[in-house]
Amino acid sequence: MVELQNVSVTYSSGVDALNNVSLKINDGDFAFVVGSSGAGKSTMIKLLLKEIDATSGVVTVNGYNLNKLKKRKIPEFRRTLGFVFQDFRLIPSMTVYENIAFVLRVIDAPLKYIRKRVPYVISLVGLHAKTNSYPDELSGGEKQRVAIARALVNDPQLIIADEPTGNIDPELSYEIVELLKGINDQGTTILMVTHEHDLVRHFGGRIINITDGEIVFDEIIAGTNDEPLPEEELAQTMAKAEENQPQENESGSAPASPQSTEDALIDEVIASIIAGNDQGGAE
Amino acid sequence: MKLSGVKYLANQGVENIWKNKMMAFATFCVLLISLLLVGSAVLFYMNMNSMIMGLGNQNEIAVYMDPSLSQEDVDSFAEKLKTMDNVDSVEYVSKEEAYQRMQSQISEGKAIFDYIDGYDFMPDGFSVTVINNDQIENTTMLINQDPMVRSASSSPQVAEFLRELRKVVTLIASAIIIALAIVSMIMISNTTKASVFARREEIMIMKYVGATNAFIRTPFFVEGMITGFFAGAGAFFITWAVYRAVYRILTEQGMLMRAFGIGSLIPFASLRLYVALAYVIAGALIGALGSVISTRRHLDV
Ligand SMILES: Nc1ncnc2c1ncn2[C@@H]1O[C@H](COP(=O)(O)OP(=O)(O)OP(=O)(O)O)[C@@H](O)[C@H]1O
Ligand SMILES: [Mg+2]
Numbered sequence: 001m002v003e004l005q006n007v008s009v010t011y012s013s014g015v016d017a018l019n020n021v022s023l024k025i026n027d028g029d030f031a032f033v034v035g036s037s038g039a040g041k042s043t044m045i046k047l048l049l050k051e052i053d054a055t056s057g058v059v060t061v062n063g064y065n066l067n068k069l070k071k072r073k074i075p076e077f078r079r080t081l082g083f084v085f086q087d088f089r090l091i092p093s094m095t096v097y098e099n100i101a102f103v104l105r106v107i108d109a110p111l112k113y114i115r116k117r118v119p120y121v122i123s124l125v126g127l128h129a130k131t132n133s134y135p136d137e138l139s140g141g142e143k144q145r146v147a148i149a150r151a152l153v154n155d156p157q158l159i160i161a162d163e164p165t166g167n168i169d170p171e172l173s174y175e176i177v178e179l180l181k182g183i184n185d186q187g188t189t190i191l192m193v194t195h196e197h198d199l200v201r202h203f204g205g206r207i208i209n210i211t212d213g214e215i216v217f218d219e220i221i222a223g224t225n226d227e228p229l230p231e232e233e234l235a236q237t238m239a240k241a242e243e244n245q246p247q248e249n250e251s252g253s254a255p256a257s258p259q260s261t262e263d264a265l266i267d268e269v270i271a272s273i274i275a276g277n278d279q280g281g282a283e
Numbered sequence: 284m285k286l287s288g289v290k291y292l293a294n295q296g297v298e299n300i301w302k303n304k305m306m307a308f309a310t311f312c313v314l315l316i317s318l319l320l321v322g323s324a325v326l327f328y329m330n331m332n333s334m335i336m337g338l339g340n341q342n343e344i345a346v347y348m349d350p351s352l353s354q355e356d357v358d359s360f361a362e363k364l365k366t367m368d369n370v371d372s373v374e375y376v377s378k379e380e381a382y383q384r385m386q387s388q389i390s391e392g393k394a395i396f397d398y399i400d401g402y403d404f405m406p407d408g409f410s411v412t413v414i415n416n417d418q419i420e421n422t423t424m425l426i427n428q429d430p431m432v433r434s435a436s437s438s439p440q441v442a443e444f445l446r447e448l449r450k451v452v453t454l455i456a457s458a459i460i461i462a463l464a465i466v467s468m469i470m471i472s473n474t475t476k477a478s479v480f481a482r483r484e485e486i487m488i489m490k491y492v493g494a495t496n497a498f499i500r501t502p503f504f505v506e507g508m509i510t511g512f513f514a515g516a517g518a519f520f521i522t523w524a525v526y527r528a529v530y531r532i533l534t535e536q537g538m539l540m541r542a543f544g545i546g547s548l549i550p551f552a553s554l555r556l557y558v559a560l561a562y563v564i565a566g567a568l569i570g571a572l573g574s575v576i577s578t579r580r581h582l583d584v
Contacts, residue, residue: 049491051584072495079493089488093302106494111287150492 001027002048002158002191007057009043009213017043019213020057025191025206027157030184032200033193035210041193044210045162048191049083050074062157079107082151082159082188084180086166088143090135090150096122097131100150107154121149125179141172145179152183159183161192165199173199292498296505306478307510313474314514314570315521317467318562322522324463326558328456330548332449337547339416339445344423344437346409347381352431357407360431369413369422376408406433416442475507475573483581490584499582503574511570515563522558526551 002025009018017040025031033041046052047059050066059066062080069077083089090099097118104114122131125145135143144164151159161180165173177192177199184190194200200207204223209216300307346364348357364373376384382405411426413419419442426435479486489499530548551558 075490075493075495075498077493078491083491089484089491091485091488093299093485102489102494103492105288105291106489106492106498108284108288110285 001025001060001062001189003058003060004044004047005058005060007047007054007059009040009047009052010055017213018047018054018210021210021213021215022057023208023215023218025189027189028184028187029206030181030190031192031206031208032203033191033208033210034195034200037195039210040213041210042162043213045160045191045193048160049081050077075106079103079154080157082154082156084144084147084151084159084161084164086163088135088140088147088167090143090146092135095132095134096127096138096146099135099146100153103150103153109154117153121153124152125149140168141175144168144172144176148176148179148183152188156188158189158191161190163193163195165194165196170196170198174202177203292501293505295502297509299502299506300509303478303482306474306481307506310471310474310478310507310510310570310574311514311517313470314511314566315517317463317471317569318515318518318566319521320463321460321467322518322558322562323525324456324460326522326526326554328452328460329554331452331456333547333549335445335449335452336416339419339442342413342416342419342438342441342445344411344413344419344426344435346411346426346435347406347433348408349431349433350404350406352407356431360429361409363429364409364411364426367422367425369415369418371412371414374410374412376410378403378405378407381405381408411435417446471569471573472577475577479503479574479577479581486578486581487584490582496578496582500575500578503578504571507570507572507574508567509570510574511566511568512563513566514570515566518566519559519562522562523551523555 002023004021004023007018007021008016010016019040021040021044033044035041043052047054047066048061050061050069054067062077064073064077064080066077091102094102100121101114101118104117109117119128119131122128125148127142127145127149130138130142130146135146138146144167147164148159151161159180164180165176168176173196180190180192181203200221202223204221206218206220208218348360352360361373361375364370411422413422419437420439423435423437426432486499530551533548
């Protein structure tokens, strides 16, 4: 579980990267975080990993109050989550196997378990043939799958991904998100920052838009290619989307045609969300 | 931590040397040079010291007996001398030898001996060497107190001079050794810092996956220790070879030996164990600590 309560972050340079942000992500959720460049998305991720501290407000992750977390407790806390970054962050001097096994060695897992678990997660991400390769010998997509395998190898409650598809082919992006979705189906909470409109449109789900350090939109949207949401849920989503429409009208956008298909409406909303158009989803 | 965990970390340390062989080699070289610098300064000092002590041992007390004493009295006095504190050796100097010594010590006005007939007027004497040259004045005084002795004299200036010389040499040597040690520390710290810096990314990633500082540092510790150990061993063998060569050259020159007390150079055999232990322990310790300390600034993520 992730909870931000009135969190602000001001860098020492004076930049206000996050401004009074409150957010709650429940166990088992899958959430996309979108927003334009420099909006504060990575800052939020850094907060959740306790790479930086909030200037004010309370950050709680997996039951740890990060404001009060002692330095020597940080390793213990980080073991409860997995991370996936745009730049992969694999240890170049270690093979695929060793990179993944390292997470289990850190927690002093029995050797027997490591020998069973690591090949299993490697096969989950379909990299069996690359077990003994070094990161330099892998493609971007393969590296990212290793990173995902590493993120899930110790069964974390939460996986945090900052633009995991940022450095790989768009077609491969879908595979990566499918993988994360699959992990989410097993109960792991997933928070994924992305820039890719198509991905969000395709998968739908909870979408959080951060613009200029503030959350300007936080709704569940049906994906175009997702299994359709149950009828009532979809209706609710539509109702919410329509609620937002009038505000858009006030600010001068063309009114959505009542005859527009559901897909088109969703497309429109997502487009405005991703464009970081805060009028589109003002709360 | 389980045994398998400890084994893993130790293995990582060994593997890391191979994986980062360039940096490990740089660390090895810097450690080797540092150990050689400080080690040879220490050895040089020890030998200087030993030489000065050796010179002091050449300092003698010249004892002249009362000429009226009988041969038995003189002989029994010799026995008494030998049992005195701080007395190393007692050498009997006959009247004839005493006369010759006197003759050789007087360079000008040798003609005076033409007027002297025989050497019977010379007293019996002893040439006494002491164990501790610093105490020579005291010993001389004690001998002088004996009523059988007409005169006992040593050169207090020589003793004093050698004492001062040792102080100065110790002071200069300490300064040089400390300076070399500081320079070495700086060199080693920069090298290990560079070596760790090259792997800061790796350290950061380890921290992200929840590794504790101790977990990350242990391989660095092992790595530094092994590198340092080999640097120590290398320094030992180089020192051994060079020391023996220099020792041989210096001690082969008999004249130098007598003039500068080079005979009291310390043979390597009597130092070998200490030199080996000192190098290897210092190398391993400095290597391990240097590498661990350098990780600190990168662990704070
Ligand atoms: N370490 C830092 N020191 C000072 N300012 C920073 C630092 N990191 C980020 N910022 C600033 O904080 C703001 C938010 O940055 P952040 O990295 O969170 O954006 P982002 O939403 O992740 O952008 P992008 O989509 O480009 O990755 C930006 O104005 C950025 O310049
Ligand atoms: Mg970012």
